[in-house]
Amino acid sequence: LRSGLLSVLEKVKNSVILDTKEVDSIIRELQRVLLKADVDVRLVFELSEKIKKKFFSREIPPGFSKRDVLIKILYDELVSLLGGENATPYTLGRMPYKIMLVGIEGSGKTTTAAKLAKYLKENGYSVGLIAADTYRPGAYEQLQQLATKIGVSFYGDPQCKDPVRIVEEGVKVLEGRGVQVFIIDTAGRHKDEVSLMQEVSEIYEKLKPDDVILVVDATQGKGVAKQAIAFKEKVPLGHVVVTKLDGSAKGGGALSAVASTGAKVAFIGTGEKLDDFEAFDPYKFVARLLGMPDLEGLLRKFQALEEHEKERARLAAAGKITLLDLKEQLLEIKKLGPLSKVLEMLGGPPIAVKGSLEGGEKEIDKWIAVLNSMTEEELLKPEIIDRSRMTRIARGSGTTVRDVKRLLESYTQMKKIMRQIYRSRRRIQGF
Numbered sequence: 001l002r003s004g005l006l007s008v009l010e011k012v013k014n015s016v017i018l019d020t021k022e023v024d025s026i027i028r029e030l031q032r033v034l035l036k037a038d039v040d041v042r043l044v045f046e047l048s049e050k051i052k053k054k055f056f057s058r059e060i061p062p063g064f065s066k067r068d069v070l071i072k073i074l075y076d077e078l079v080s081l082l083g084g085e086n087a088t089p090y091t092l093g094r095m096p097y098k099i100m101l102v103g104i105e106g107s108g109k110t111t112t113a114a115k116l117a118k119y120l121k122e123n124g125y126s127v128g129l130i131a132a133d134t135y136r137p138g139a140y141e142q143l144q145q146l147a148t149k150i151g152v153s154f155y156g157d158p159q160c161k162d163p164v165r166i167v168e169e170g171v172k173v174l175e176g177r178g179v180q181v182f183i184i185d186t187a188g189r190h191k192d193e194v195s196l197m198q199e200v201s202e203i204y205e206k207l208k209p210d211d212v213i214l215v216v217d218a219t220q221g222k223g224v225a226k227q228a229i230a231f232k233e234k235v236p237l238g239h240v241v242v243t244k245l246d247g248s249a250k251g252g253g254a255l256s257a258v259a260s261t262g263a264k265v266a267f268i269g270t271g272e273k274l275d276d277f278e279a280f281d282p283y284k285f286v287a288r289l290l291g292m293p294d295l296e297g298l299l300r301k302f303q304a305l306e307e308h309e310k311e312r313a314r315l316a317a318a319g320k321i322t323l324l325d326l327k328e329q330l331l332e333i334k335k336l337g338p339l340s341k342v343l344e345m346l347g348g349p350p351i352a353v354k355g356s357l358e359g360g361e362k363e364i365d366k367w368i369a370v371l372n373s374m375t376e377e378e379l380l381k382p383e384i385i386d387r388s389r390m391t392r393i394a395r396g397s398g399t400t401v402r403d404v405k406r407l408l409e410s411y412t413q414m415k416k417i418m419r420q421i422y423r424s425r426r427r428i429q430g431f
């Protein structure tokens with residue numbers, strides 16, 4: 001997925017005008033990459049449509065290029081494909097806290113139980129592991145060894161064939177040893193799905209765990225969605241762990257498949273060792289996949305833009321007009337065509353003002369040029385425009401510092417008038 005996405009980004013960077021044709025070609029490359037990573041066809045199609053729609057309907061904000069906007073949209077949509085919108089860090093509720101692991105055989109439950117135990121131990125919890133897999137030969141020893149290695153409490157009974165009893169006993173025994181967080185490893189036979197599901201239900205009913213974590217294997221790609229749905233029918237799934245993301249070409253398919261079922265991926269397994277385990281953060285994950293050194297800067301820039309937009313909405317709600325509003329107003333006026341034409345349509349301007357109208361026209365162009373040379377921040381907070389910024393703006397717009405000053409003065413004037421109007425309106429509304 002990683003090398004594939006790099007080729008998509010390469011295409012974005014090499015694009016020239018980003019018209020429909022170029023964007024289509026980029027999207028086709030993206031589709032190829034995602035399908036190869038085993039992402040479901042329907043999800044790929046939805047994502048493509050969303051990206052196109054967003055890109056062609058979004059205005060390019062000042063200070064950004066079309067390319068910036070496309071990369072941001074790609075990033076957002078990939079994050080959302082991996083469940084970004086409802087991702088939250090994994091936290092435990094009130095102690096004692098019981099976590100039950102479920103999943104089919106070989107998905108990595110036992111390994112994950114140990115990894116999670118280590119992770120939680122390192123976060124200061126007193127953790128205990130319970131071996132409730134009574135089917136797999138050596139399951140008891142496997143977990144016991146791992147528990148010893150990590151240094152957490154362990155309970156199991158190789159003689160007992162009843163997982164429900166083991167769990168009951170285990171909780172009692174470990175509670176006596178001061179365990180707060182119980183991690184229960186269960187069986188996951190492949191062949192007899194009906195009795196596996198029955199066993200999972202029974203343990204669930206008896207234990208009433210605080211969290212049920214489904215463990216799935218990334219090498220199964222989009223196939224893991226079926227597992228998530230099947231387990232969800234039997235027990236309320238709290239979280240999912242996707243294992244074997246290391247070296248699996250189908251990781252993208254597995255992660256997006258889980259997200260599409262509405263389940264949350266809490267952790268990912270990235271190797272056989274106990275430390276090859278990390279909290280899943282779709283934002284970081286996608287940023288790493290895209291591997292752009294400048295991505296972080298770009299995302300920060302977009303965040304600043306969002307904050308500005310919020311600030312602007314706040315100012316607007318308070319009846320304050322900004323230079324950004326002024327700029328938009330002027331652009332609207334320009335869209336109507338030459339001022340004299342506009343007035344002609346309205347019945348024609350008096351001959352006497354024709355000359356000054358042309359002057360007004362030029363004035364508007366000049367103002368727009370000045371406003372175009374300001375940053376978004378300056379447009380929203382003109383008070384930060386000092387002498388050196390004025391010089392820069394004047395140079396950028398082919399005007400003079402005097403012109404910039406004049407515009408700022410007019411704006412201050414306008415603001416005063418607006419404030420008065422706003423106040424009197426409020427006063428009227430107040431009565």
Ligand code: GDP
Pocket residue numbers: 103104105106107108109110111112188243244245246268269270271272276
């Ligand atoms: P269980 O049957 O669900 O309990 O699965 P196990 O925990 O016994 O794991 C099955 C195999 O997958 C073992 O060989 C593990 O070492 C391996 N495994 C588990 N998690 C990962 C992982 O994140 N990466 C890799 N490469 N192997 C893993």
Ligand code: MG
Pocket residue numbers: 109110111133136139185186
């Ligand atoms: Mg196991």
